[in-house]
Amino acid sequence: xxxxxxxxxxxxxxxxxxxxxxxEGISTxxxxxxxxxxxxxxxxxxxxxxxxxxxxxxxxAKGKQETPEEHAKRVGVCGATAETVAARNFVRMIAAGSxxxxxxxxxxxxxxxxxxxxxxxxxxxxxxxxLLKLALDLGVEIGNRxxxxxxxxxxxxxxxxxxxxxxxxxxxxxxxxxxxxIWRKLGVVPRGIDRExxxxxxxxxxxxxxxxxxxxxxxxxxxxxxxxxxxMISTEIQDCMFGTPTPTLSEINLGVxxxxxxxxxVHGHEPALAEMLAVETQDPELINYARSKGAKGLQxxxxxxxxxxxxxxxxxPIGGNYLQQELAIITGAVExxxxxxxxxMQGLQEVARCFHTKLIATDNRSKITGAEYMAFDEHQPRxxxxxxxxxxxxxxxxxxxxxxxxxxxKTPLIAGFSHExxxxxxxxxxxxxxxxxxxNIINGRIRGLAGVVGCNxxxxxxxxxHVLMIKELLKNDVLVLSTGCAxxxxxxxxxxVPEAAKEFCGPGLAEVCETVGIPPVLHMGACIDNSRILIAxxxxxKDGGLGDDISxxxxxxxxxxxxxxxxxxxxxxxxxxxxYTVFGTTWPTTGSKEFTEYLFExxxxxxGGKWAFEPDPVKAAQLMIAHIDKKRKALGIDxxxxxxxxxxxxxxxxxx
Amino acid sequence: MAYKTxxxxxxxxxxxxxxxxTYESGRPEGEGAGKWRQKLESRDEKMKYLQTGERYWYxxxxxxxxxxKKPA
Numbered sequence: 001x002x003x004x005x006x007x008x009x010x011x012x013x014x015x016x017x018x019x020x021x022x023x024e025g026i027s028t029x030x031x032x033x034x035x036x037x038x039x040x041x042x043x044x045x046x047x048x049x050x051x052x053x054x055x056x057x058x059x060x061a062k063g064k065q066e067t068p069e070e071h072a073k074r075v076g077v078c079g080a081t082a083e084t085v086a087a088r089n090f091v092r093m094i095a096a097g098s099x100x101x102x103x104x105x106x107x108x109x110x111x112x113x114x115x116x117x118x119x120x121x122x123x124x125x126x127x128x129x130x131l132l133k134l135a136l137d138l139g140v141e142i143g144n145r146x147x148x149x150x151x152x153x154x155x156x157x158x159x160x161x162x163x164x165x166x167x168x169x170x171x172x173x174x175x176x177x178x179x180x181x182i183w184r185k186l187g188v189v190p191r192g193i194d195r196e197x198x199x200x201x202x203x204x205x206x207x208x209x210x211x212x213x214x215x216x217x218x219x220x221x222x223x224x225x226x227x228x229x230x231x232m233i234s235t236e237i238q239d240c241m242f243g244t245p246t247p248t249l250s251e252i253n254l255g256v257x258x259x260x261x262x263x264x265x266v267h268g269h270e271p272a273l274a275e276m277l278a279v280e281t282q283d284p285e286l287i288n289y290a291r292s293k294g295a296k297g298l299q300x301x302x303x304x305x306x307x308x309x310x311x312x313x314x315x316x317p318i319g320g321n322y323l324q325q326e327l328a329i330i331t332g333a334v335e336x337x338x339x340x341x342x343x344x345m346q347g348l349q350e351v352a353r354c355f356h357t358k359l360i361a362t363d364n365r366s367k368i369t370g371a372e373y374m375a376f377d378e379h380q381p382r383x384x385x386x387x388x389x390x391x392x393x394x395x396x397x398x399x400x401x402x403x404x405x406x407x408x409x410k411t412p413l414i415a416g417f418s419h420e421x422x423x424x425x426x427x428x429x430x431x432x433x434x435x436x437x438x439x440n441i442i443n444g445r446i447r448g449l450a451g452v453v454g455c456n457x458x459x460x461x462x463x464x465x466h467v468l469m470i471k472e473l474l475k476n477d478v479l480v481l482s483t484g485c486a487x488x489x490x491x492x493x494x495x496x497v498p499e500a501a502k503e504f505c506g507p508g509l510a511e512v513c514e515t516v517g518i519p520p521v522l523h524m525g526a527c528i529d530n531s532r533i534l535i536a537x538x539x540x541x542k543d544g545g546l547g548d549d550i551s552x553x554x555x556x557x558x559x560x561x562x563x564x565x566x567x568x569x570x571x572x573x574x575x576x577x578x579x580y581t582v583f584g585t586t587w588p589t590t591g592s593k594e595f596t597e598y599l600f601e602x603x604x605x606x607x608g609g610k611w612a613f614e615p616d617p618v619k620a621a622q623l624m625i626a627h628i629d630k631k632r633k634a635l636g637i638d639x640x641x642x643x644x645x646x647x648x649x650x651x652x653x654x655x656x
Numbered sequence: 657m658a659y660k661t662x663x664x665x666x667x668x669x670x671x672x673x674x675x676x677x678t679y680e681s682g683r684p685e686g687e688g689a690g691k692w693r694q695k696l697e698s699r700d701e702k703m704k705y706l707q708t709g710e711r712y713w714y715x716x717x718x719x720x721x722x723x724x725k726k727p728a
Contacts, residue, residue, distance in 0.1 A: 129693060129702040136706065136714050142699075174713065177722045247690035416690065423709060424692050428678060432709030542712035544721030 009462035011492055013254040013320070013407035017327035020405055026354050028326045029345060033458035038586070045086035046074075046591030051206035053077040058085060060591050078206065086592035087212035088204040090568065090599075091219035093588065095200045097569025098222045100342055101528055102193045102230030103365070104270055106162055108237045111272050111378045113155035115241065116148045122276065122382040125151060126243040130420075134236055138170055151240070158233050164192030169225060171232045175534070176541045178549040179578060183224070186606060188217055188576065190225035197222050212595045213602075220576045220607075227573030232531040238309070242275050245312035245416035245525060247425075252491045254324065255410030256317035257333050261299040262290045264392045265319055265328055268340035269526065271309035273362055273376045274302065276385035277338065278314040286389050293396045298389065303328060304343050305484055305526035312416040312525060320492075321463070321485035322563070323456040326351045332403035336392035340376070341366045343455070343564065356398035360388060413491035414498070415523035417481075419535045425516060434536075434543040436516070437479075441554060442545050442637050445508030447477040448628030449540070450621075451533045451574070452521075453486050454559030454567050457585045463489035465560035465584050465617035470495060472621035474520050477506035478628065479513075481536065484527035486561070495521045530570050533557075534577060547635060551578030551608025554631040556624035560584035560617045571611065575599075578608040580627040582620045587613035 008030045009015055021028050041047045041059045049055035056076030060066060066074075074082045115123040125131050125147045131154070135142050140153040161169055168189045172180060183189045190196045200222045203209035209218070239245075257263045264281065266274045280286060281300040290298050301319040302310050310316040319328045322343055328334055329351045337348065340363045349370045352359040359371040362384070367373055374391065376384045417425075427433040440446045450473050456462055466489035470480050474495070482490055494500055501513035501520045513520050524532045537550045546553050557579045559567050568588070574581045589596045604610040614620035632638040646654070660676035688694070696702045707715045712722075 127693060128699065129696060129705065132699065132702055133706055133710070133714070142703070244693060246692055249689075420710075421692070427709075429692075429695060429705065429709070430678065432705070539712070542722060546721075548721050 007461045007464070009323070010464045010467060011253070011324075011409075011462060013409035014324055014327060014462055016405075016407040016409070017254065017324075017330045021327070021330050024330075024354065026330060026351055027347065028330075028351070029323060029347060029458045030462075032347070038459065041591075043586055043588065044591035045089040045589045046082060048076050048080055048085040048088065050088065050204060051078070056080070056085070058082055058591070060593070066593075080210065082592040083212045083595045084210050084215075086589040086595045087215045090589050090595075091200055091215050091222070092204050093565040093568040094219045094223050094572050095197050095204075097564065097566035098193070098226035098230065099197050100566050101226045101234065101569065102162065102197065104341070104528055105158075105193075105230040105234040105237070107270055108234050108241075108272070109155055109158045112151060112237045112241055113159065114378055116151035116155050118148065120379050120381060122380070123241055123272075125240055127239055130236065130239045130244050134240065137174070154237075158237065161229060161233060162193045163195075165195060166191050169193070169229045171228045172224075174232075174538060175228065175577070176538050176549050179551075182549075182607065183576075186217070186220075188220045188224060190221045190229055193225045193229045196225040212592075212598065216598070219572060223569050223572035224576055226569045227531055227534055227577065231528050232534070234528045235525070235531045238271055239418070242271060242309075243313050244420050245418040246421050247414055248312055248315045248416040249412065249414050250311045250315045250317050251410045252318040252320070252413050252488060253410045254319055254328060254331060254407045256299075256301055256319060257328070257331055257406045258296075258299045259333060259404060259406055260296040262293070262295045262297070262393050262396045263299050263301060263334045264389065265301050265303050265334055265337045266306050266310065267303035267325055267337055268344060268363075269305045269342040269528065270340050270363075271306060272378060272381060273338070273340055273385065274306045274310045274316075275313070276381045277389065278310050278316050280382065280385040280389055283386075286386065286393070289390065290393045290396065293393055295393070295396050298393070301328075303337075305528070306340070308415070308484065308487065308523070308526040308529075312523070317410075318488060318491070321456055321488035323458060323462045329355055329357045331406045332400065333406050335395040335399065336360055336388065338362060338388055339366070339368070339371075342566070344368070355403060356395060356400065358391060358395050360391065362388070411492050411494050413496035413523065414519055415487070415491070415496065417518070417522035417524050419532050419539060422522065422536060423539065425518060434539045438540060438543050438545050440508075440512050441540075444637065444639075445477065445512050446479050447506075447508070447625070448479075448554035448556070448632070449481065449537075450478045450555065450624055450628075451481045451483075451530070451557040451579070452490075452560070453483045453527065453530055453533075453557070453570065455485050455561055455563035456489075457561045457563040460561055460585050460615075463492065463561075466490060467493050467495075469558060469560050469584075469617035469621045470521060471504055472618050473624065474504045474509065475506055476621075476625050477509040478625065479509060480521040481524055481533050482521050483524050483529050483533070486559070487521070487523045489561075490521045491523065495519065496523055527566060527570065530574075534573075537577070537579070549578055549608065552631065552635065554628040554635070554637075555579060556627045557581040558583070558620060558624060560620060575603055575609040575611055576607050580609055580612065580624070582612040582614055582623055584613075584615050584617060584620055586615075
């Protein structure tokens with residue numbers, strides 16, 4: 001029987017643009033993934049290319065049980081076992097993921113410091129309260145000092161977090177107390193962000209660490225240096241400079257592009273440039289300039305995680321998630337795609353060459369052959385943004401009307417559910433609290449919490465796993481917190497508006513969402529903002545009644561369409577924080593059963609959280625629900641108990 | 657922010673001032689909709705909110721479920 005062809009996407013706009021790409025003979029990631037199958041040895045983590053005696057390929061034979069003798073023969077030239085090879089590959093993914101978030105954080109701190117020193121006039125403290133919160137976290141004196149004086153001290157301390165050689169990362173102390181004890185006991189509290197990543201790379205060099213458990217201890221340190229370090233620093237400083245997200249209404253999908261406007265797409269991860277573009281695209285002088293070229297105005301559209309950043313803070317519409325980046329250009333209506341770092345496909349340049357679109361790289365760490373380079377200067381961010389916008393406007397007359405086709409598909413969404421906003425929404429200014437959430441988890445209206453995050457992956461039907469998983473969770477009264485491209489997938493099918501609760505949720509969750517007025521899937525930001533989920537989970541613990549650690553909570557995490565190394569780093573910091581974490585699509589350590597079993601079972605004894613792999617999103621959701629139920633049982637809240645108001649007769653009966 | 661108060665009868669104490677509603681009336685519209693953090697204006701208000709709203713981290717009087725004799 002012929003193998004059934006997998007659908008490319010569940011999203012109408014995506015399918016429409018893929019059809020256009022096919023008509024016009026344009027290559028996309030979808031088509032390339034179909035033509036080129038993944039390397040089966042690399043996919044299992046069974047290829048070691050850490051020295052020039054290799055690459056050594058030691059694949060596990062499929063479809064039969066391996067004997068101990070066969071297993072013993074599966075070693076590299078140096079004698080590295082399948083366990084060591086799989087573990088080295090896995091922790092190198094953690095190192096790369098943590099480095100990415102860490103370097104993002106470093107750039108944000110650098111811009112923050114420039115602002116505090118008065119060396120850039122275009123950035124300012126937008127959220128003084130977050131500044132004060134950080135001052136308390138970091139032990140910075142507040143008194144009557146100016147915001148910039150406080151900010152400068154904060155910047156200096158955060159800067160040191162990257163290069164610190166000993167002690168503990170400061171934000172570790174934001175975790176539940178019991179969690180901190182677990183980390184200290186296991187010796188996995190990160191000393192400094194860079195140090196843990198460098199040590200991890202050293203340990204995976206030829207001839208160093210050859211014990212997969214020991215490798216994973218350092219892998220965990222590097223991952224925690226991401227979640228409770230680089231990522232958390234990024235989120236907090238970004239909130240200070242650009243504002244802590246609050247509920248914001250916007251729209252998502254390729255239909256947000258406007259046929260009669262100059263369309264500028266900002267794509268990548270770091271929000272400084274996007275913030276300035278959001279401000280400058282409102283400049284009347286630039287709007288008039290666009291009109292002088294025949295356009296009706298300027299339309300800024302976000303793509304990938306940068307989109308999440310500017311949408312949550314400015315309501316800038318989102319063009320789409322990771323797998324839609326090439327498709328946005330294929331609409332023929334994009335004058336400029338402005339990119340910075342992470343998740344930017346090199347294929348964009350080839351697609352842009354088929355149209356008038358300018359691909360503009362802005363970061364010296366991420367140049368693209370053939371693309372125009374216009375440096376984003378953090379000393380003069382406004383001028384940089386203006387220059388980029390002008391270049392886009394100048395390109396508008398080059399647009400060929402015959403090549404333009406914008407799918408008429410877009411969906412409204414409400415985002416901006418930072419930890420601070422959830423806390424406020426549940427209690428207001430006077431009683432800000434997670435208490436109502438905890439009470440509703442305890443009484444069973446909400447069965448549990450799930451974090452569904454992560455990328456898209458061209459090896460699986462675009463958006464499908466995200467949406468199927470989230471719908472299954474909602475149906476079972478599980479409140480979903482989401483970030484990154486997963487959040488965008490949910491938004492595109494209408495799960496991020498309050499009215500979705502009635503249609504998609506079980507009765508308990510629907511009732512809570514209706515009462516509070518929130519969507520059943522809470523958009524918490526970009527992938528860097530998974531640190532917000534850590535803080536939200538900690539807030540649930542601290543509010544009480546659901547155990548005294550994250551691992552006690554009826555909660556689980558998932559990345560059903562993961563793709564990047566950052567996802568592995570995120571997964572590991574969630575597991576090490578006590579969360580049961582299910583990944584879909586593929587699993588990169590199956591070349592070693594022993595190491596995989598350690599990740600899937602052994603980790604639970606250490607951290608209370610563990611990994612799981614399940615490519616079927618509905619089955620994966622059921623695994624998460626089963627875990628949530630297990631935790632509910634352990635907490636003694638597995639049976640729903642409605643509160644009963646006792647009248648005097650009932651009281652007398654009790655006393656009797 | 658300025659808080660509204662209303663007068664109510666209190667048994668044995670006559671009319672007393674109590675805190676009135678703190679929500680904004682009507683349907684929020686425009687750019688300011690949902691921007692709750694701007695409601696806190698002075699630094700003192702913001703510090704006070706941190707000690708109450710984020711009490712488990714920033715108040716010495718609250719530990720939530722983690723109250724323990726010895727700090728971790």
